[in-house]
Each structure stands twice: as C-alpha cells, then as structure tokens.
Amino acid sequence: MKEYRPHEIEPKWQKVWEERGVFTTPQYSDKPKYYALVMFPYPSGTLHVGHVKNYVIGDIVARYKRMQGYNVLHPFGYDAFGLPAENAAIANKIHPKKWTFDNINTIRGQIKKLGISYDWSREVITCTEDYYKWTQWIFLKLYEAGLAYKKPGAVNWCPSCQTVLANEQVKDGKCERCGTPVTMKHLEQWYFKITDYAEKLLEGLDRLEGWPEHVKTMQRNWIGKSTGAEIDFPVEGTDKKIRIFTTRPDTIYGVTFMAVAPESPLVLELVTEDKKAEVEAFLAKVALEDRFKRTSLEAKKEGVFLGRYAINPLTGERIPIYVANYILYEYGTGAIMAVPAHDQRDHDFAKAYNLPIRQVIKPYEGEWNVEEKAYEDEGIMVNSGPFNGLNSKDGIEAVIKFLEEKGIGKRSVQYKLRDWLISRQRYWGAPIPVVYCQKCGIVPVPEDELPVRLPEDVEFLPTGQSPLMLSEEFKATKCPKCGGPAQREVETMDTFVDSSWYFLRYVNPRLDDKPFDTKDVNYWLPVDQYIGGVEHAVLHLLYSRFITKVLHDLGYVGFDEPFENLFTQGMIYKDGWKMSKSKGNVVSPDDMVEKFGADTLRMYILFMAPPEKDAEWNDAGIEGVHRFLRRLWNNYYRILELLKSGQVEDRELNKEERQLRRKLHAMIKKIKEDIEGGFKFNTAIAGLMEFNNQLSDYLESSNSFHAGLLNEIAEKVALILSPFAPHMAEEMWHDLGKQTLIVEEKWPDYDPSALIEEEITMVVQVNGKVRGKIVVPAEAAEEEIKSEALKNVEKLIAGKSVEKVVYVPRKLVNIVVK
Structure with missing residues (x-):
C-alpha cells in the first residue's frame, strides 16, 4: 500500500498550485466575492507556531469559501516599517532595509511551506516606495x-x-x-x-454585529465618552480662567480646591514668584515618575499650592489652586474642581494637605461620615443653595441649566480619546x-x-x-x-499609519497613479472576515476604522467600516509562557514541517483548542495528530486498493454500511456547521477522527465491501479534508483518478435521507439508576419501547411492584419499583 510521505507530496502540490496560479484572484467574477484577510506581520524575525495559527485559521476560511463557490481574495504582506524591525537591525548591526527584506524572504518561504493559499501576486510591503508614497x-x-x-x-x-x-x-x-x-x-x-471622529467611531461599533463584544467594549472604553458640563473658574487677580469638565456638576457647591496636572501649561502661567522654586522642584520630581502609577487610586497624593486662588462661579468663594500628581493632562481639560467629600482621590489629597471636606450630597437613607471616606454615589443635594433637596440626577440637569443661563458653563460631551x-x-x-x-x-x-x-x-x-x-x-x-x-x-x-490602510492596497497593489481604484475597493470592501490577535483591539483596529471613515467622508471609498466580521484567535503558549526567543520556548514551524509535514502542523494547531482560546503547545499532541493522519491515509489507500482490485460488490447496503454512510453524512453536516458556526475547527477535526474510527472497524471486520459506498467515502473524505490538510487531500483526489484539482472542487453536500436513523439506543433505569440499554427501531411506539425495557431488566425487578414507567423519547426509560 502507498506510504504517506508528506515531504514528497507537499512540495509537489505547492508547485502545481503555483504554476497553475489557482490562488490568483480575478478582480471581478460571476461568483460572489469574499475577502478573507489575516493581520500581516512585522518582519523583525522568523515566525514561530504562535504566528502561524493566525495564517492557518485564515487559510481554512479562504479554502472553504472557494469550495462554496466564492471568488476569494486572500492576500498577504508585511508591516515592514517601525521600531521592531529597526531595533532588531540595530541589535544585529545591519541596515534596517537589508534586515527587513532578509526576514521577508525567510517568512515568505516559511509560509509557502505551509501551503497557505495566498494570492502572492498581490503581496504588499509597507517600506517600499510604491507603498509609502501612498501613505504620504x-x-x-x-x-x-x-x-x-x-x-x-x-x-x-x-x-x-x-x-x-x-x-x-x-x-x-x-x-x-x-x-x-x-x-x-x-x-x-x-x-x-482622531478626536473629530470620536462619536462616529462609537456609533459605528453598534453596527459591527460580526465583531466580538469584548473588542467593541475595549474600543468604547478607550474612546471613553462622558456627558457633563464645562465650567469656567476665574483666577483671582488675573484675566485667566480655569476651564474644567465634570460629570458631576451637582457637586459644585462642595469644591474646596482646584487641581491642575503637572504637564499643563497653566502651572507655570499661574504660579506666583514666591512659589516658583517649590513648584519647579515638584515638576522635576513628577517627571521621573510613572504617570499611570502616580494617578492610580492607591498612589500617594502629592501637590504644591500655586499661590493663587480661583473663584467658584456659583458661590463667589476663593478656592486655592494646586498642581497635583494625580491629575492627568490628557484627560478632560487637565484641571479639575476638587470635591473631596465625593471623590476619593480628592479626599486623600485634602486629608494630606488639611483642606476642607464639605458634604453636598447625602445618601437617600442613613448618614455618611465624609471625613472618613468620600461618598461617591447618588443622593440628595444639601448645602447647595437653591438646589437643596434635589436628587443627584435632577441636580445635574438643574445646575447645567443654571450655568448656561448665567453664561458661566455649558453642557458638554468629552472623550478620553486623544x-x-x-x-x-x-x-x-x-x-x-x-x-x-x-x-x-x-x-x-x-x-x-x-x-x-x-x-x-x-x-x-x-x-x-x-x-x-x-x-x-x-x-x-x-x-x-x-x-x-x-x-x-x-x-x-x-x-x-502604514497598517491603517493596507487592506485597501491589496485590491490594487501595482497601481502607480493612485493608491487604489474606488470602483475596485467598493467591490471588495469591507473585508468579509478579518482575523488577528486581540492585542490590536485598540491600536490597529481603531486607527484603521478612523482612516477608512476619513477616506469615506472625502469621497474616496463608499463604505465607512473596513472589517465586517472580526475573529480574534488565542495565543499558543509553551511551558506556561507566551512564545518568545528571550524565554527560549519558541517552536519553529520549519522544524515541525521537517519532522511531521505541513498538514500535521496545520491540523494540530486547529485541533489543540477552540481557535479563540489560548492553548499550550504539547509535543505529544502533534505526534497524536500525525498518527491520526497516517491512519486516515492508510484507510483511504485500503479503499483505493479494494476499488482497483475488484474486491467490491454492487448490491444493497447492509445494516453496518447504512450506519457508516449515516456517519459519513452526519460528519459532513457537522463540519459545515462547525466552520460556519464560529470556526469550531477543533470539533470539526474531532468529527473526522470519529468517522475514521468507524471506517477502520468496517474495513477490518467486513468480508465484502460495497463499491458505491467506498467510492462515496473516498470522494467525500478527500473533499472534507481539503481545507485542513490540503496536500494530503490533493494527493488522495489525484490517486482516486480525478483529473481536476481538489482546491477547485465544490464543498460536498450531505444527504438528508442518509441521516434518518433506523435504530436508536436507549438507556434503561430502575429507580433512577442505569441498569441496561436497549436498541429499538427508530419508529417504534412508546408502549413497544416500554415493554422492551421491562424485558431488559425483568430479572432485576423480579418480585417487585412496578409503580410507574417514565418514558423520555429517544433517551431513556425509568422503571420505578417498590
């Protein structure tokens, strides 16, 4: 029987695919379009199997969609500018351009060995002049x-x-x-x-039904929309005003100091001469601190009085102005009205500098000692002049209205996004x-x-x-x-900036008079399926959405979201850590292809866990998948031997063969559902393994074989296997005598009539405990099944009284006895 030799068949079929240009995508077609895209890599080194997971998932989708009759665009390129490549080049004492292109050549070779179905004629490299011309x-x-x-x-x-x-x-x-x-x-x-597009970026998320909810939440949180009021606090003795933004204008009567971020230009504009040296020393100290740690709730609150006072526009009260380490210049206006009774960080600062703490909101029920801890929830306004007695929500609206009437503030929407x-x-x-x-x-x-x-x-x-x-x-x-x-x-x-538009350039990668043709990108975009790491949930994805919306508003594209569906794959870990050269836990795809073949590596990456989950690399796991592929290969070529030798019969299917055919079509149905229902590739492969076990039993135990069934199995198994292990499937298809390439064949349909069960197995219980099983005709009546169940356990219940028989259709019969 023909031996499975991946190192011979894989390069052979890769060469055939390339020579025939089977993955070269026509710009237009009578077929419906499907744009399958994976995030492209930084070429700052070679790939490890963690990178490969992204590309294998994308390839399954692309191959499956081709077999479903789509004109599939599946391109690849390199995010070749930037710090990763430059830092690596510096470390290796080589020019970034040479380092980058050497790595690109290596990565391209690695990917081609895996049989990924990219249209290489559309390859894009962001550091080439014909690309960055259009970035400019x-x-x-x-x-x-x-x-x-x-x-x-x-x-x-x-x-x-x-x-x-x-x-x-x-x-x-x-x-x-x-x-x-x-x-x-x-x-x-x-x-x-990008702040001009904050609202559009938020609104667009509601329309992205094909995106994971956690990714949309991350973007919403980063954009950080807040509704409140902008209020101007005049600075005493000057013509300057400190503008603050607050979501709680209902607490304005509780302001006891102002706080300005160390990075704000206001600090040096407002500081008095006698305080200048102290403030400058404080700024120098803060500049060395981690901004994000210093602004955390737990960090020590520190500051310096600027020597000036602001005036509360509602009360006329003088309020000291501080520069404080817990204020971030990037958020809001870089200055706050501090209400220590109702904000814990303000409370901590007030305690540190012996500043007043004035309660202006009290709980709906009970009392709260604001000297001990800030009360930050809603409640009833107190010590708030004409607003006393209002609840917080109504108070917010009433104060904003009053501010607008007096011309000292206005309703405002702010974003954390900068x-x-x-x-x-x-x-x-x-x-x-x-x-x-x-x-x-x-x-x-x-x-x-x-x-x-x-x-x-x-x-x-x-x-x-x-x-x-x-x-x-x-x-x-x-x-x-x-x-x-x-x-x-x-x-x-x-x-x-380079990666914010590359998905457009793939459509017209060689165009030299414009970055893309509007008609062409309007045909192909938005991307039907985008696949990549969740670590880009904010950075790359937010920037790409922004640039797309700008190009839409300027009339260059007819869509305002670049990616219709997004799938974020999990990472591959080894020894409990994310793979990295520094930890020495990198698994090279080249080594795995050399040892087991590309099809085994592809199958193991898909089988090791649900693709959206992180997974731990296991050498025994890939060896197990390799053994499965060998068993499947041996079964397949045993079928081909039987067909060629004539040791087959044309007759009615017997009971075992009808069950095997039912299993075949149930597998076809399940794999289709697994792929389309959330990329459940691991369970799809498990279904293929289960079928192969039943096929082994048939081939090993039968004395006669059904010609039509063997032909059907040989054809359908090769087709089902094609997206997952394409080289093996191509070899099987060829040896089955087919004149076409399997990559150009149609995805197989299942036969609904084959799924109709002749018999079902039901559990028999006595007083809720399993005591046996019965096999009954699928169409058997309830009373017939109950009778069969009683016969099955008649010795166990001999001498006992049957109180009742509980029947659960197609599952179990429970006999209750005393």
Whole structure:
C-alpha cells in the first residue's frame, strides 16, 4: 500500500498550485466575492507556531469559501516599517532595509511551506516606495482636510526606544514595544485629529454585529465618552480662567480646591514668584515618575499650592489652586474642581494637605461620615443653595441649566480619546511629506513630487533626535510654494499609519497613479472576515476604522467600516509562557514541517483548542495528530486498493454500511456547521477522527465491501479534508483518478435521507439508576419501547411492584419499583 510521505507530496502540490496560479484572484467574477484577510506581520524575525495559527485559521476560511463557490481574495504582506524591525537591525548591526527584506524572504518561504493559499501576486510591503508614497498621500489628504496638524505639548517618551509614543502604545505606564517605563517630554509633534471622529467611531461599533463584544467594549472604553458640563473658574487677580469638565456638576457647591496636572501649561502661567522654586522642584520630581502609577487610586497624593486662588462661579468663594500628581493632562481639560467629600482621590489629597471636606450630597437613607471616606454615589443635594433637596440626577440637569443661563458653563460631551500622535524620532518609517520655509511656513509636498524618499545612507542609531537630521542632502530642499530654500520635516510616521490602510492596497497593489481604484475597493470592501490577535483591539483596529471613515467622508471609498466580521484567535503558549526567543520556548514551524509535514502542523494547531482560546503547545499532541493522519491515509489507500482490485460488490447496503454512510453524512453536516458556526475547527477535526474510527472497524471486520459506498467515502473524505490538510487531500483526489484539482472542487453536500436513523439506543433505569440499554427501531411506539425495557431488566425487578414507567423519547426509560 502507498506510504504517506508528506515531504514528497507537499512540495509537489505547492508547485502545481503555483504554476497553475489557482490562488490568483480575478478582480471581478460571476461568483460572489469574499475577502478573507489575516493581520500581516512585522518582519523583525522568523515566525514561530504562535504566528502561524493566525495564517492557518485564515487559510481554512479562504479554502472553504472557494469550495462554496466564492471568488476569494486572500492576500498577504508585511508591516515592514517601525521600531521592531529597526531595533532588531540595530541589535544585529545591519541596515534596517537589508534586515527587513532578509526576514521577508525567510517568512515568505516559511509560509509557502505551509501551503497557505495566498494570492502572492498581490503581496504588499509597507517600506517600499510604491507603498509609502501612498501613505504620504493619505497624510496630505488629512492635512488638506484639517485633520493633520502640528502642536507643542507634553508627550510620552520611551528612553529606551528614544522616541515618542501615542497613548495607545503605553501599557500600564510602560512602552508597549520594550517594556521601559515611559516619561514625559515637551516637544512639537504631528497629530491626526482622531478626536473629530470620536462619536462616529462609537456609533459605528453598534453596527459591527460580526465583531466580538469584548473588542467593541475595549474600543468604547478607550474612546471613553462622558456627558457633563464645562465650567469656567476665574483666577483671582488675573484675566485667566480655569476651564474644567465634570460629570458631576451637582457637586459644585462642595469644591474646596482646584487641581491642575503637572504637564499643563497653566502651572507655570499661574504660579506666583514666591512659589516658583517649590513648584519647579515638584515638576522635576513628577517627571521621573510613572504617570499611570502616580494617578492610580492607591498612589500617594502629592501637590504644591500655586499661590493663587480661583473663584467658584456659583458661590463667589476663593478656592486655592494646586498642581497635583494625580491629575492627568490628557484627560478632560487637565484641571479639575476638587470635591473631596465625593471623590476619593480628592479626599486623600485634602486629608494630606488639611483642606476642607464639605458634604453636598447625602445618601437617600442613613448618614455618611465624609471625613472618613468620600461618598461617591447618588443622593440628595444639601448645602447647595437653591438646589437643596434635589436628587443627584435632577441636580445635574438643574445646575447645567443654571450655568448656561448665567453664561458661566455649558453642557458638554468629552472623550478620553486623544488625538493620534504620529511623529517618530526614528529612521525606519515613512517621511512626513512637508517642508518648512521661512517665508511660507509649513508647506505640504505636492502630490506629483511623492514619494519623499527615505535616504539609505543615514546613521540610524537612536539619539533622541530623528536620524534624518544628520542628512543635509535629505533636509535641504526648495519650497514648493515660493521656490526659496526650505528644510524637509525630519521625523517619520508611526508604523500604525502604514497598517491603517493596507487592506485597501491589496485590491490594487501595482497601481502607480493612485493608491487604489474606488470602483475596485467598493467591490471588495469591507473585508468579509478579518482575523488577528486581540492585542490590536485598540491600536490597529481603531486607527484603521478612523482612516477608512476619513477616506469615506472625502469621497474616496463608499463604505465607512473596513472589517465586517472580526475573529480574534488565542495565543499558543509553551511551558506556561507566551512564545518568545528571550524565554527560549519558541517552536519553529520549519522544524515541525521537517519532522511531521505541513498538514500535521496545520491540523494540530486547529485541533489543540477552540481557535479563540489560548492553548499550550504539547509535543505529544502533534505526534497524536500525525498518527491520526497516517491512519486516515492508510484507510483511504485500503479503499483505493479494494476499488482497483475488484474486491467490491454492487448490491444493497447492509445494516453496518447504512450506519457508516449515516456517519459519513452526519460528519459532513457537522463540519459545515462547525466552520460556519464560529470556526469550531477543533470539533470539526474531532468529527473526522470519529468517522475514521468507524471506517477502520468496517474495513477490518467486513468480508465484502460495497463499491458505491467506498467510492462515496473516498470522494467525500478527500473533499472534507481539503481545507485542513490540503496536500494530503490533493494527493488522495489525484490517486482516486480525478483529473481536476481538489482546491477547485465544490464543498460536498450531505444527504438528508442518509441521516434518518433506523435504530436508536436507549438507556434503561430502575429507580433512577442505569441498569441496561436497549436498541429499538427508530419508529417504534412508546408502549413497544416500554415493554422492551421491562424485558431488559425483568430479572432485576423480579418480585417487585412496578409503580410507574417514565418514558423520555429517544433517551431513556425509568422503571420505578417498590
């Protein structure tokens, strides 16, 4: 019998698929379209099996949809700019471009060995000029629309990566890339005005029915919509006002101090001369602290009096103004009205600095000692002038109305979301396409002069300033407006700008006069199924949604959400840890393919756990899947031998064969339901294993074999196997004598009539305890089944009185005796 040799059949069929271009997608087709997309990788090293899980899941979906008759777009590319590639290049003392392309070549080879059905003719690499030219074009479109701007301000700074970070790239006060604690710096930087789209981004989430709820919740929380009031507090003795935002204007009568964030420009504007030295020392101390830890509930609350007072606009009371470490500049207005009786952090600060604590809300029932702890719930307004006696909810509305009537405040909606900081002081990124002219100011580079090319002969070690500063050849240019001398912007764009639109470029990857054709992207987009890690729930997915909405509003695309359905796969762990080179627990897909073959690796990755769950790698597990594939192969080629040798008969199916055919069609039905009902690939493979066991029993125990059944099994099993183990299935299909490629065949239908059971097995209980089983005709009447059950246990109940017989259709009969 033919031996299973994956190392021979896998390269053979990969070559055939490539030569025949079976995965090359026509731009238009009579078939319905299906865009299956996986998140593309950073090519900062080789792949491990944790990365591969994403691509295998995507491939099952793409292959299954092709077999269902769809014109499937399944492309691949590389998120090739950015810090991961640059840091790795620096560590290995090699230019980022060479390091990146060497890794791309390695990763491409790794993926091709797995038989992933990508349309390689659409490959996209974000660091190539023909791609980042259009990233720069997108920047210009946002600039023209007033959505790209430059401003000075306090920014997140990673001392290790020597670059600024967007808020989204700071995790628990640390750099998302390297884990170094983040500090603050004051720099002039470029931003995208994502805050203009906060409400649209929120509203859009309600329409994304195909997204996991936890991902939508993460985005809602990040956008952080709050409804309340903006109130201006005049600063005594000046013409300045401190504008605050509060969700609890009902507590305004309880304000006993104001607090300003250390990063706020207001601090140095308001501090009096006699307090300046103390305040500057405090600011220097706070600048070294983790901003996110210092603002936690548990952190020690510290501050310094600025020497000035604000005036409560409702009471006229003088209120001391402090700079406080627990206020974040990014949230609200960077300043608060502090109500220590009803906010615990304000309470802690007031206790530390002996400030008054004034209760203005009391519980609906009972009393509360606000000197001991802040009361933060709803209640009845007290000590609040004309608003006394109102409940909190009504009080909020009444105070806002009063503020608006007096012109000292207004109803307001605020978002935690801050504008997207895109400037990076690093080399390996798309240059920002503007120039600085002494006469004309900031001037965008004309579209016909794109791309602004990234020079290759630049020292790119991180210094805290952009390496492009060191290239006079790059910096020096002419102003596009007046023709006079000018300097190019030397900072590069955040890599998340590159990945915010790549799914559009896949549609027209070789177009050189525009980033994409509107008609084509309107045909293919939104993506029907997007697959990737949940770690991108905020960063990449939020930015991609923003850029898509901007392009929609500017008339370039006809849809405003890029991804209709989203699936987030779990991670693969080894030895209890996420795979990483530093921990030495990486499993190489190359090693697994070399040892077991690509089909085994694909099947094991899918079988080890539900795909949305994390899973622990187990060497014994992949060996078990390999044994299963060998048993399936041996059964299949035993069938082919029987068919070729003529040891088969044309006759009616016997009872065992009818049961086997029922199992075959039940498996086809279940696998279809498992794939379409949430990507339950592990249970789909389990169903295939179960069928193979029954097939083994038939082949080993029977003396005669049914020709039609064996042919049907051989055809259907190969087709069912095709998305999961495509090389094995292709070989089986070929050896069955088929002239077509199985990847171009139709997904098999199940026969409903085959699923009708002839017999059913029922449990027999006596007084609730299982005492036996009976096999009865599926159409047997209730009384007939009860009678059979009584016969089954007649010795056990001999001499006892049968009180009643409980019948549960198709499940059990319980005989109650005394």
